[in-house]
Amino acid sequence: MASGEVDAFDSVLDAIGGTPLIRLARIAPRVYVKAEFLNPGGSVKDRAALAMVLAAERSGALPPGGLIVEGTSGNTGIGLAIVAAQRGYRLTVVVPDKTSAEKTAILRAYGAEVVVTPGAVAREDPAHVRQVARRLAAERGGWLADQYDNPANPAAHRETTGPEIWRQTRGRITHFVAGIGTGGTVSGAGAYLKEVSGGRVRVVGADPEHSVYSGGDGSPYLVESIGHYRHPDTAEDLWPQSYHRDVLDRVEAVGDRESILTARRLAREEGLLLGASAGTAVAVALRLAAEAGPDDVIVVVVPDSGRSYLSKYYDDDWVLRLGFPVEQAGGPTVSDVIGPLPPAPPGLPATASVGEALADGHPATLRPVGPRASGPPSVAEVTGTLDVAELRLMLTAGVARPADPIAGYVTDPLPAIGIGESREAALARLGTHEAAWGLVDGRVAGTIHKGQLES
Numbered sequence: 001m002a003s004g005e006v007d008a009f010d011s012v013l014d015a016i017g018g019t020p021l022i023r024l025a026r027i028a029p030r031v032y033v034k035a036e037f038l039n040p041g042g043s044v045k046d047r048a049a050l051a052m053v054l055a056a057e058r059s060g061a062l063p064p065g066g067l068i069v070e071g072t073s074g075n076t077g078i079g080l081a082i083v084a085a086q087r088g089y090r091l092t093v094v095v096p097d098k099t100s101a102e103k104t105a106i107l108r109a110y111g112a113e114v115v116v117t118p119g120a121v122a123r124e125d126p127a128h129v130r131q132v133a134r135r136l137a138a139e140r141g142g143w144l145a146d147q148y149d150n151p152a153n154p155a156a157h158r159e160t161t162g163p164e165i166w167r168q169t170r171g172r173i174t175h176f177v178a179g180i181g182t183g184g185t186v187s188g189a190g191a192y193l194k195e196v197s198g199g200r201v202r203v204v205g206a207d208p209e210h211s212v213y214s215g216g217d218g219s220p221y222l223v224e225s226i227g228h229y230r231h232p233d234t235a236e237d238l239w240p241q242s243y244h245r246d247v248l249d250r251v252e253a254v255g256d257r258e259s260i261l262t263a264r265r266l267a268r269e270e271g272l273l274l275g276a277s278a279g280t281a282v283a284v285a286l287r288l289a290a291e292a293g294p295d296d297v298i299v300v301v302v303p304d305s306g307r308s309y310l311s312k313y314y315d316d317d318w319v320l321r322l323g324f325p326v327e328q329a330g331g332p333t334v335s336d337v338i339g340p341l342p343p344a345p346p347g348l349p350a351t352a353s354v355g356e357a358l359a360d361g362h363p364a365t366l367r368p369v370g371p372r373a374s375g376p377p378s379v380a381e382v383t384g385t386l387d388v389a390e391l392r393l394m395l396t397a398g399v400a401r402p403a404d405p406i407a408g409y410v411t412d413p414l415p416a417i418g419i420g421e422s423r424e425a426a427l428a429r430l431g432t433h434e435a436a437w438g439l440v441d442g443r444v445a446g447t448i449h450k451g452q453l454e455s
């Protein structure tokens, strides 16, 4: 590795991997984090990016000076950008619009072309990240890295991440925890650790609540880069081939609130500024630690740094606006003023008829409209508002008919306010509107009327 006369890596590519294990000395001394944010591109994905490019060079799929195209939540793109710079490729990266502004800025800084596309669409939709990436690669004669189905992705973790952890723990690891995005990390490192330990190491996947990997309905969640979203119009929900479910002993679901608050706690109590997917994974590790025996050694992959999310999980305004609880100075909050919200009005699918919309007899006057009928809708999926009381009057007057689609009666979504925001901030966001959705943990938990805030 050292380059002749100086004690140095030959290039930035040789600085990928070999990350330290760091004990959570204050929060959970049995838990060790694998500090993947210390890779040169700032994330675990440097490993997969390098391995995929080397494999494509070997197979001839990526010719010298060629174009690399990838659909990614950002970090794989950053890893590819480093490899592209070093080995002379051009790079186009397609990211979903949920990707943090920091990550797209970093990609551009490396000289990558960044194409932003809507995240909340069906897999078959031509606007879907993977469809756009596939189309651009075909149109431009580029090589699609395709981390979701590329065997070099899990192989990178089987060959590097897993063996490093085994060596670093001197074979004493008992539990391995990683978030599941493409599944490359947990499948590759997990498979190695299971094999080398004769099946002793427990492999546990960490998944955002609502993601389909842990049995959720696939509705949106706010942690970036892990889990599996499923739009209701998705016809065939294929899981990535990089995810080998049989390697995992179990998959634990973690709510956005627990993930975000765990990440924020790690910054303040351990001095580790990490992304929210690290919060998800550490939350699972903390659950395991609570039941751990004296010889247990729990290793958890922390994939990237919180520096990529200063505008999100570490921005108090962002966190409060979405209805997550964080301490703040200042006057009374929305929930101080209005008390508990009435039970959340379930969402109405945008395709419902007037008759269907009125059939459930829910007492709420204003109903959020979005693609899903079940549970409190994620604010990310709310596309409109239906005034049910008005619709009832129109039905009685014969202006509306039961078979009419509700689409003709739906108005814009209400503004959204977090129930932990200050009353002043909430009133400012309401502006001239008379009502808003009250959000708890990023989901519509009820309707708040202006009068309630002013009283």
Ligand SMILES: Cc1ncc(COP(=O)(O)O)c(C=O)c1O
Binding pocket: 043, 045, 073, 075, 076, 179, 180, 181, 182, 183, 184, 185, 186, 224, 225, 226, 275, 277, 278, 303, 304
């Ligand atoms: C921040 C972050 N966390 C977790 C993951 C998930 O890793 P994997 O795709 O190996 O499952 C990724 C992958 O992009 C990531 O960027």
